[in-house]
Amino acid sequence: MTQxxxxxxxxxxxxxxxxxxxxxxxxxxQTDIPAYVNALKCELEQRANREQVGSIYFGGGTPSLLPAEILGDLLAAIRSLFDLDEAAEITIEANPGTVDRTYLADIKKAGVNRLSLGIQSLNDRELEMLGRIHTAAEAIDSVKAARNAGFDNLNLDLIYGLPGQTMKEWQMALSGALALKPEHLSLYALSLEEGTPLYRMIEDKQLPAIDPDITADQYELSENLLTQHGYRHYEISNWALPGRECHHNLVYWHNQPYLGIGVAAHSHIGNHRFANTSNLDKYLTGTLLPEMDEAISPDLELAETAILGLRLDEGIGVDTRYQEQVEELTAAGLLERAGRRVKLTGRGRLLGNEVFWRFLPE
Ligand code: SF4
Structure with missing residues (x-):
């Protein structure tokens, strides 16, 4: 039977x-896009086993740089190799400044039914600081273009915890995003990675350091404001109007199988996890070079299912082997019981990593 x-x-x-x-x-x-799409098709042919596919997610990078006809062609290849559910959720990540109404109407016609727009901020000074290619006005235009093209399932990505960003500025960003009436919002605290230009700018004191207390307050403000507007805080960083949760990402959080195609893509099928090379030139050779390939032990599988499930507002049913951790974390105010299930408290959502590592096998 197929999976x-x-x-x-x-x-x-x-x-x-x-x-x-x-x-x-x-x-x-970008001149490598045609060769890359050929390599994608090649990988799809090698990996496909007529599995039933309930969702497709084009992530990046900037998937909206794929011309609409190439995207349609890729979707046709997927349909021929897999058993694609008629009601499958098909998401593409898009960046403002790379899409217009015609493009969006074309990809919708090709089968894309969910759009995730990386607007990140609605403040031009912040967008410039982040090095984004678009302005706030272009972000708003891209939302309007998406609606005009017929998209009725729209996610907006926003980043908070920016250097020097005040509560007021974050509140304005959120209010601006809410005014666009997205079905879904993903809010991420800026993750400052060593080696990035932004990291160096803070090191060199060209920008103020990030204040973790303000970041935590901004998260709490988001929880309150979005709840008031009818969004369900269904995952640590994700909010949705009723019924508009991202089905694709729920597969990850339920620790269910997924197949990743393309450079650096990760897969988890059965008790096996593997990742493709993250080197574009190597990937373009068409030879599949795993960068990581590991078996997942039953203990690790169980722990990961608990950790991923705790990211969700529904929490997890408690396996007796985690009784001790659950009691300690509940006493510490990081977990709470909800009937026969256990879930993160508000504080636990802020300090998720302190909870998660406790579930890992020794
Ligand atoms: S953060 Fe910017 S550069 Fe990085 S993948 Fe997204 S759009 Fe591309």
Whole structure:
């Protein structure tokens, strides 16, 4: 019998690198897109086993740099190799400044039914600091273009905890995003990675250091404001209107199988986890070179299911082997019981990593 899987396709191209970026992305390599798509098709043919696919997610990088006809062609290849659910959620990440109404209408026609727009901020000074390629006005225009093209399932990504960002500025960003009435919001605290230009700018004191207390307050403000507007805080960093949770990401959080295609893509099928090379030139050779390949022990599988499940507001049913951790973390105010389940408290959501490591096998 074939398995149900979620399918992730990584598109590593970007117009230019944002100052905070630590993702696998390549600037000024767009001329490689046709060769890359051929390599993707090659990998799809090698890995496909007529699995039933309930969701497809094009992530990046900037997947909206793929021309609409190439995207349609890729989706046709996927349909021919897998058993794609008729109601499958098909998401593409897009950056403002790379999309217009015509493009969005074309990809919708090709089958994309969910759009995730990386607006990140609605403040031009912040966008410039982050090195984004677009302005706030372009971000708003891209939302309007998406609605005009018929998208009725829209996620907006925003980043908080920026250097020098005040509570007031974050509140304005959130209010601006809410005014656009997205079905889903993903809010991420800025992750400052060593080696990025933004990290160096803070080290060199060109920008103020990030204040973790303000970041925590901004998170709490988000929880309150979005709840007031009817969004369910269903995962640590994700909010959705009722029924608009991201099905694809729920597969990850439920620790269910997924297949990742493309440079640096990760897969988890059965008790096996593997990742492709993150080197674009090596990937373009068409030879699959795993960068990581490991078996997952039953103990680790159980722990990861608990850790990922705790990210969700529904929490987890408690396996007796975690009784001790649950009692200690509940006493510390990081977990709480909800009937027969256990979930993170508000404080636990802020200090998730302090909870998660306690579930890992020794
Ligand atoms: S758009 Fe995303 S992937 Fe591309 S450079 Fe910016 S942060 Fe990195």
């Amino acid at each position: 149900d899987i979620a399918l992730y396709i990584h598109v590593p191209f970007c117009r230019r690198r944002c100052r905070y970026c630590s993702f696998v992305s390549y600037a000024h390599r």
